[in-house]
Amino acid sequence: MxxxxxxxxxxxxxxxxxxxxxxxxxxxxxxxxxxxxxxxxxxxxxxxxxxxxxxxxxxxxxxxxxxxxxxxxxxxxxxxxxxxxxxxxxxxxxxxxxxxxxxxxxxxxxxxxxxxxxxxxxxxxxxxxGDFHAITSAHNLLAAMIDNHIYWGNTLDIDARRVVWRRVMDMNDRALRDVVVNLGGVANGFPRQTGFDITVASEVMAILCLARDLDDLQERLGNIVVAYTRAKTPVTARDIKADGAMTVLLKDAMQPNLVQxxxxxxxxxxxxxxxxxxxxxxxxxxxxxxxxxxxxxxxxxxxxxxxxxxxxxxxxxxxxxxxxxxxxxxxxxxxxxxxxxxxxxxxxxxxxxxxxxxxxxxxxxxxxxxxxxxxxxxxxxxxxxxxxxxxxxxxxxxxxxxxxxxxxxxxxxxxxxxxxxxxxxxxxxxxGVADFAPLYPDAMPLLAKIETIAKRIYHAEAVVADKAVVDQLKAWEAAGHGHLPVCIAKTQYSFTTDPTVRGAPTGHSIPVREVRLSAGAGFVVAICGEIMTMPGLPRVPSAEVIRLNADGDVEGLF
Structure with a gap:
């Protein structure tokens, strides 16, 4: 049939x-x-x-x-x-x-x-x-203003090696995961290594999805940590004076879309x-x-x-x-x-x-x-x-x-x-039987939160993290971010970090490769295993069969 x-x-x-x-x-x-x-x-x-x-x-x-x-x-x-x-x-x-x-x-x-x-x-x-385009624009405006600040004298003393705000685009493009920007001489700025994530991984996306209203949106945008100074103190989007313009770009996107x-x-x-x-x-x-x-x-x-x-x-x-x-x-x-x-x-x-x-x-x-x-x-x-x-x-x-x-x-x-x-x-x-409660309290240390999720949800035996990751989590706790929840970035296909392991495995470990602070969104991201924040296209992408037919209608979407 x-x-x-x-x-x-x-x-x-x-x-x-x-x-x-x-x-x-x-x-x-x-x-x-x-x-x-x-x-x-x-x-x-x-x-x-x-x-x-x-x-x-x-x-x-x-x-x-x-x-x-x-x-x-x-x-x-x-x-x-x-x-x-x-x-x-x-x-x-x-x-x-x-x-x-x-x-x-x-x-x-x-x-x-x-x-x-x-x-x-x-x-x-x-x-x-156009919501995703607005998010992409707001995110990349901030990126441009960071490099512009460094170019015009760097009064905040940003360490160009410690700029943590990457750029985004709403497309799968593995070629952009790691790039060098500001090449071409003095007129183009100071060269540094960075990369692109997909727009849905942007902290601006997370902020828009968690903000209560426009005032809350601007407050959260201002709290984004974008870089660190040579003295290793954080620099925020508010310090760069980008939060107001970003809010303007997101004003319409903040309003929910009604369809049927x-x-x-x-x-x-x-x-x-x-x-x-x-x-x-x-x-x-x-x-x-x-x-x-x-x-x-x-x-x-x-x-x-x-x-x-x-x-x-x-x-x-x-x-x-x-x-x-x-x-x-x-x-x-x-x-x-x-x-x-x-x-x-x-x-x-x-x-x-x-x-x-x-x-x-x-x-x-x-x-x-x-x-x-x-x-x-x-x-x-x-x-x-x-x-x-x-x-x-x-x-x-x-x-x-x-x-x-x-x-x-x-x-x-x-x-x-x-x-x-x-x-x-x-x-x-x-x-009336629902008695909802989160898995862990706000006061629990960040690494313990990651371990709680790994053991209680993934049924792992342990979390494996390098000293640099552990030290970074402790530094964020000392800076007042210890109360934040954690957002685990890992493969969706398995309880482990290996996408080929199906079923209900036990006895595995969860390797934490990197942690990122999303101070504006209000959580800490733990990147586990080989997960990518910028996907690539498959060998045969769907784009090959998406087209307009003779009537001008889209074909190939699913």
């Missing part, structure tokens, strides 16, 4: 004018800043006026570790939002914006799939409302930090706004629960005072079989034993999420090749873990295929 592609389904959607979507949430037309007919930003004055309203219930959608078999976390997030609306709840979806780099590389877009998508899909996966699902339900799509190299959640302002407007807010955290959910709980919820009512862990029979040792080419053949062998990966995520005091339900994202015996094997395993697994067919059926999960989520959220 042939199925329409995601982009074909999205193009055929019967969208409502964005003003009608806003009306469903009580947003007046005057508070919407339209970008065409089907997307708009929500104005800050309207958002500020919501502060005294009670909050709805926050539902997190997370997943097992991603595999080439596919899991469908965003699809399930969108489907659940539609499903909750279908059973009579006023629900709002909150997801991240897509990065151009992965769209033209290998990962694809971030709008869901099948009959559970957010539209307009093409615009969302390309330039959308295929079933014309409201969705906020705002911010886009990756979960493997950043904190992996949509913006705080979008989530908190949605909580004031809806009875239920369904949001996602990137990649597996070991990365996305942990950072959602320990960074976003901690910083924004959020208290999730329930969590959904997305899994597929196909992914269980891959974790059980089955090759991708053989996933269409029934193999109950492999499903059972792969389930411990799911079991560990269930245990980890429960450890935050959040009740859990498992969503089995259905594929047509799944057999009844394989589905039952997952359900039986999950039941033995003290949770329930619900079969979901939203990809093919939309909200009608996910009603059971929606009702289970409502039951969990309204049961």
């Amino acid at each position: 042939a199925f329409a592609s995601d982009i074909e389904i999205a193009r055929a959607a019967r969208k409502l004018p964005i003003q009608a979507i806003g009306a469903k949430l009580g947003i007046p037309e005057a508070a919407l800043l339209p970008y065409g007919h089907d997307k708009a930003k929500v104005g800050q004055p309207f958002i500020a006026g919501l502060k005294d309203r009670p909050d709805g219930k926050l539902i997190l959608v997370t997943a097992i570790n991603p595999t080439p078999a596919g899991e469908g976390k965003t699809t399930t997030t969108v489907g659940l939002g539609d499903g909750l609306n279908r059973i009579g709840k006023r629900a709002v979806v909150c997801i991240r914006e897509a990065s151009l780099g992965p769209n033209f590389g290998m990962k694809g877009g971030a709008a869901g799939g099948g009959m559970a998508q957010v539209v307009p899909m093409e615009e969302m996966n390309l330039h959308f409302t 699902t295929l079933e014309n339900n409201p969705a906020f799509v705002h911010g886009g930090p990756f979960a493997n190299i950043a904190h992996g959640c949509n913006s705080v302002i979008a989530t908190t706004t949605a909580l004031k407007l809806g009875e239920y807010v369904v949001t996602e955290a990137g990649f597996g629960a070991d990365l996305g959910a942990e950072k959602f709980f320990d960074i976003k919820c901690r910083k924004a005072g959020l208290r999730p009512a329930a969590a959904v862990i997305v899994a597929t029979v196909r992914a269980m079989k891959m974790n059980g040792g089955v090759a991708k080419a053989d996933l269409g053949t029934e193999n109950v034993a492999a499903v059972q062998a792969g389930c411990p990966n799911l079991g560990r995520h269930i245990t980890n999420v429960k450890g935050f005091g959040v009740p859990v339900v498992v969503a089995i994202n259905h594929f047509t090749t799944d057999t009844e015996a394989e589905i039952q094997a997952v359900k039986d395993y999950v039941a033995a873990q003290g949770a329930e697994a619900v079969l979901c067919k939203h990809w093919a059926q939309g909200s009608a295929g996910i009603e059971d999960l929606a009702r289970k989520v409502v039951a969990l959220a309204e049961s």
